[in-house]
Amino acid sequence: MIRTDALAELPVRTALPTLEAALDTRGTAVLCAPPGTGKTTLVPLALAGLLGQGEPRRVLVAEPRRIAARAAARRMAWLLGEQVGESVGFTVRGERNVGRGTRVEVVTTGVLLQRLQRDQELSGVDVVVLDECHERHLDADTVAAFLLDVRQTLRPELRLIAASATTDAEGWARLLGDGGDGGDGGSRAAEPAPVVEAQGTAHPVEIVWAPPTRPVRPPHGMRVDPALLTHVAATVRRALTERTGDVLCFLPGVGEIARVAGQLGGLGDVDVLQVHGRAPAAVQDAVLSPGTRRRVVLATAVAESSLTVLGVRVVVDSGLAREPRTDHARGLSALTTVRASQAAGRQRAGRAGREAPGAVYRCWDEAEDGRLARFPAPEIKVADLTAFALQTACWGDPDASGLALLDPPPAGAMAAARHSLTAIGALDPAGRVPERGLRMARLGLHPRLGRALLDGARELGARTAAEVVALLSEEPPREYGNDLAGALRAARRGGDAYGARWRTETRRLTSALGRQGDGREAGPSPATAPNPPSARLSAPTAEDRAPALVTALAFPERIARSKGAGAYLMASGTAAELPDGSPLFGSEWIAVAVADRPVGSAHARVRLGAVLDEDTARAAAAPLYSSGAEVGWTDGDVVARRVDRLGAIELRVRPLGDPDPALVRQALLEGLAAEGTVLLKWPQKAQELRRRLAFVHRQLGEPWPAVDETALLARADEWLEPELSKARRRADLARIDAGQALTRLLPWATGEAARLDELAPERFTVPSGSSVRIDYTDPEQPVLAVKLQEMFGLAETPEVAGVPVLVHLLSPAGRPAAVTADLASFWHSGYQAVRAELRGRYPKHPWPQDPAGAAPTKFTNARLRRES
Incomplete structure (x- = not known):
């Protein structure tokens, strides 16, 4: 019997006529309805014609999570007064409960994706509801894109609804509008899909800002500051004393739930329940049913959407969530902890007001709230x-x-x-x-795991391969350890919730292999790989080797070889370390199944792996194998070797007696790039030439070359030839005269090179007849250091390339007496002070009253008298 009273209480019923009209005219719509309005339960039943009115239709409801799919199906069946599997059923990975009369089927987006690949027309389905589309899971976005393609090309009559409580309605309306044509063959690509809004009757929720009293470290990778979790537990205890009703606490993951649960011991007559994707179905059912005692429900994001936890009046929000990230530099893909978005915060808070007024305790400062992202990061932007x-x-x-x-x-x-x-x-x-x-x-697996299952079945048999792949598809609990072989034994004998799910997945994968053949499909032969190794995949002699083989097939770039003391180098080039006490210690080779990067570490940390042997490693990662000459700059010199390697892992190294000169030349260029032109010989004359060229380039620009370190290294293969091609090692570079090589950069083609001595002469002949070297250390203004008496009679400051030199006038003893860039001004106003200071100290030297009119000299008065 249909529970009409319960249906009448769902506010979304008032939006049904508008929604039906939108679907009739356009075929697509965006449904925005607050939590608790019935968008997940009442709308599919109405569209399927199961409420006594409307034409019969078959409706698919796509949910992002298995727990939500099962819960939605149970709720709809209850509203109809039926059992699941009659008018309403569900299909999730590894579990299906539908019957011949099923008109509403709730599926996960992953299941719908597989169904679309098998049957692009989605035969027999009239309406698809994409629920909780705001979460932007990659499968959901892909399903939406495929369905819009189906509407445009195969089935314009297929109706499509994007539904959520907090979503980018404008973006989804534009997307669904661009993909729909209203079912009449006329294009309406420029028109957005209708947006139907349902007004909720959610009760008011008081926001209580409850930030930690002391600063906590921000999340990094999978790590959450234990101080924050302690604060969350304390906030739960506070909420229990200040409020009535059950408490729903949001945490980012299973590990954090377990830690907070451990800190909530001794609550007396309060039950502490844990709900997450790995929780047993019985636990999930218990959470969704009203309890006989007060409850604290610790949940991941699975409780944000599509689930109503009855009895909840208080939400405690840690403010954290888990999102997928791919570290392309290290070849690692994993979940990472992030700050939850504003949309997630609204969804979580709404759980406190589903049945009565409630409160949300937010474990962050109010000022931070406005800085949070509006919506979660789309997986398509950040995931593998x-x-x-x-x-x-x-x-x-x-x-x-x-x-x-x-x-x-x-x-x-x-x-x-x-x-x-x-x-x-x-x-x-x-x-x-x-x-x-x-x-x-x-296969309904990540392609890497699909490859491991197919090729592993060929070597191990379908059952064993399926067992290991099932372990890899859902990471086992930490108490299973970080040795995959040990985890496999624990799963086989375990009676826990993980073991039950593992056995279900193993059966599914074994069955899938059976449907595709005999479970021993041949993969690409290692002979198709370049320079293939002679190794061949072989069935392990010990059962414990099976996990390593399957893991290596799934993640060949994570095959790792020991560097000693628990340190490993993966084929991808990423360094990895084993945690203390790991049973994998001492293994020469391992296959890394799961790894992350701890806070402040440049290396990955192995969280799950298996002992491997070299033959299996080489065969599993055949495309990564290479053998050839390698010539490079290593430890300060040219090293020539013949290397067999598996990705970044060196398998065998032999000296190379007669390396290719081109490779040697490239290695020398690498050395110059790493250590600079100091590897060359720089006599005094070469250094002076470089400074002169730097001066001319600064003052005149092209065609005069830049000779700073960056410019010289960029053109090293040009100005160092032919000496570079003749060099074989570091010592040969040290014999190259850099000054002689630098002349090759001069603008000979334009004839300008001949003007170098004119523009930047090495020396300047002063009035006394001495040839004095010009110092070009400062490219903005060269320096001429000369004894003061030798400049008598010179009225104007010397210039080079139109730039006045900076004259350092020296005493007879060669010590600085004055500095000027304007010699005429110095003779007029500065000289007398210098003369007064120095004539008493050097009485034997001439100190005329009029230096501009005096004869220059480099001798004393006595010498001048003798010569006269």
């Missing part, structure tokens, strides 16, 4: 796009350029994804999807 690239290639649009997406995929991430797919045989060199790639796409 390997699976997305395979999906779009299977769809027929390898670069996703023809798909309707709110945000285009970054070109660099797509290029990296296509490279990875080609390496594992999911794409051919032309970017097409071979049969092997289609098999990977149909």
Whole structure:
């Protein structure tokens, strides 16, 4: 019996006529409805004609998470007075509960993506509701793009709704409008889809700002400051004393939930429950049902959307969330902890006002709130796009350029994804999807894990390969340890929730392999790789080697070789370290399944791995194998070697007796770039030439060359020839006369080179007849240091390239007496003071009253009398 009273209490019912009209005229709509209005439950039932009015339709509701899909299906079945599997059913990975009469089916976006790849027309489906589209999961964005493509090309009558409580309504309306034509064949691409808003009757929620009393470190990677978690636990205790009703506390992940739960011991008659994607179904059901005692529910973001936790009057929000990130430099993809967006904050706060007035305790300062991002970062911008690239290639649009997406995929991430797919045989060199790639796409796994399953089954059998891949697809609990072989044994014997999910996934993968063949599909032969190793994938003699083989197949660039003391070098070139006490210590080779980068560390940390042997490593990572001559600048000199390597890992090194001169020359250039022109010989004359050229370049510019360090290194292969081609080692560079080589940079072609001595002469002949060297150390103003008496009679300051030199006038003993760039002014006003100071100290030298009219000399008075 339909529960009409409960349905009547759902505010979204008033928006149903508008929504139906929008779908009738346009075929697409954006539904904005606050939490608790019934958008997830009432709307699908109404659209399917299950409430006693409207034509019968088949409706698919796509949810971002399995827990939400199951909960939504149960709620709708309850509203109809039925059991799940009758009019309303659900399908999630590894679990399906639908019947012949099912009209509303709730699925995860991942399941819908697989269904679309098998049946692009989505036969038999009339309406698709994309729920919680504000979360911007990559699968959801991909599904939306595919559905819009289906509407444009195959089924214009297919109706599509994007629904959320807090979303970019304008962006989604534009996207759905561009992809729809109203079902009448006429293009309406420029018209946005209708936006239907439902007014909620959510109760008021008081905001309590509860920042930590002391500063806490911001999140980094998966790390959350323990001080913040302690503060969150204290805030939960505070909320229990200040408010009534159950408390819902949002935390970023399972580890943080466990830590806070541990700090909430001794609450007496209060139950502490934990809800997250890994929680057993029974626990999830218990959380969604009203309790007999007061409860504290510690939850991840799964409780933000589509779930109503009955009895909650208080929300404690840590302000943190987990989002995927890809570290392309280190070849690592993982979840990372970030500040939750404003949209997430509104969703979380709304959980406190679903049934009665409530309160939200926000564990941050009010001033910070305005600086938070408005919406979560779209996964397409930050996540690993390997699976997305395979999906779009299977769809027929390898670069996703023809798909309707709110945000285009970054070109660099797509290029990296296509490279990875080609390496594992999911794409051919032309970017097409071979049969092997289609098999990977149909497995419902990341392509890397799909490759490991297919090729691992060939070597180990379907069951064993499926067991290891199931471990890799959902990271096992920390108590299983960081040795994958040990984790596999724990999963096999464990009776915990993880073990149950692992066994379910193992069965699913084994079944999927069976549907595709006998579970022993052949992968690309190692012989297709350049310079293939002679090693061959072989079934391990010990069962503990199976996890390593499968991991190496999934992540060949994470194969790692020991550098000693728990340090490893991965084939990708990333350094990695084992945590203290790891059972993997002492292993020469390991396959790294999970790694992250701790705060303040330049190296990755191995969180899960397996012991490997070299033959398996070389075979699993055959495309990374290379053998050839390597000549480079190492430890301050040219080193020539023949190296067999697996990516960045050196397998065998032998001296190379007669290296290619071109490689040697390149290595010498590397050395110059690393250490500079100090490797060359710079006699005094060479240094002076460089300073003269720097002066002329500064004053006159082209065609006179720049001779600073950066400019010389940039043109090293030009001005150091032919000496560079003859050099073989560091010592040969030290014999190259840099001054002689520098003359090659002079503008000989224009004839200007001959003017160097005119523009920047080495010496200047002073009035006494002495040839005095000009110092060009300062390229802005050269210096002429000369004894004062030798400049008598010179009225004007000497110039070079039109620049007056800075004259350092010296005493008879060669010590500075005066500095001037205006000699005439000095004779007129400065000389008398200098004369008065020096004539008593040097009485034997001439000190005329009129220096401008006196005869220059470099001798004493006595010498002058003798010569006269």
